[in-house]
Amino acid sequence: MTTPQALPAGLTALDLEGRPVELASLAADRPVLFAFLRHFG
Amino acid sequence: MGRLDEIRRAGADLVLIGNGRPDQATAFARDEVPGVTVLTDPSLRTYRALDLRRGVLATLGPRSALAAASAFRRGHRQAATAGDAWQQGGLAVVAPGGRILFVQQNRDAGERPDVEGALAALRANRAPAPGG
Numbered sequence A: 001m002t003t004p005q006a007l008p009a010g011l012t013a014l015d016l017e018g019r020p021v022e023l024a025s026l027a028a029d030r031p032v033l034f035a036f037l038r039h040f041g
Numbered sequence B: 001m002g003r004l005d006e007i008r009r010a011g012a013d014l015v016l017i018g019n020g021r022p023d024q025a026t027a028f029a030r031d032e033v034p035g036v037t038v039l040t041d042p043s044l045r046t047y048r049a050l051d052l053r054r055g056v057l058a059t060l061g062p063r064s065a066l067a068a069a070s071a072f073r074r075g076h077r078q079a080a081t082a083g084d085a086w087q088q089g090g091l092a093v094v095a096p097g098g099r100i101l102f103v104q105q106n107r108d109a110g111e112r113p114d115v116e117g118a119l120a121a122l123r124a125n126r127a128p129a130p131g132g
Helices: B003-009 B022-031 B045-049 B056-060 B062-073 B115-126
Strands: A012-014 A020-022 A032-036 B013-018 B037-040 B090-094 B100-105
Touching: A012 B045, B003 B013, B003 B115, B013 B022, B022 B037, B090 B115, B100 B115
Parallel strands: A032 B013, B013 B037
Antiparallel strands: A012 A020, A012 B037, A032 B090, B090 B100
16 A cells, blocks of 8 residues: 555545545545545435 | 643544444534544445444354453443444544554454554654654
8 A cells, every 4th residue: 555645636425415525625625534435324 | 631632742633433334423422532633434444444344253253252242241231233344343543644553353243442652653654764
């Protein structure tokens, strides 16, 4: 495994409405701790 | 103080990302983590970008089985998997500008989130530079 140094530009996930959200934009003003789940539930 | 409060006091927000359908994410957000931002990535692109592990052995290996047995003894019962059964999780602390301050790439389903490591990275990021 490698350890990335920066989020790739344009990397998105979906919000609850199914709309893409760019992850870097969420951290535009302050840091974000992203917790990646194995699955829901 | 809860972990969420600690994260916010360290100057950060918390975002959970799963990999099921948006309707499964909605149910999870409503039932399990109200007030926390939840996203989902069924394509797994975000997981691959962080080189998070995915595989059968990581999910069904001995450490994962022990963790599952322990959870079962504590009364946890997993419903149908809402997402990719073989995908492992992890943590990433991202600073403005997209710089990654901390990454945890879980080896298997039994690995716990290293919240202390993430908080340490956040606090170090907030600390003034020496002499500054």
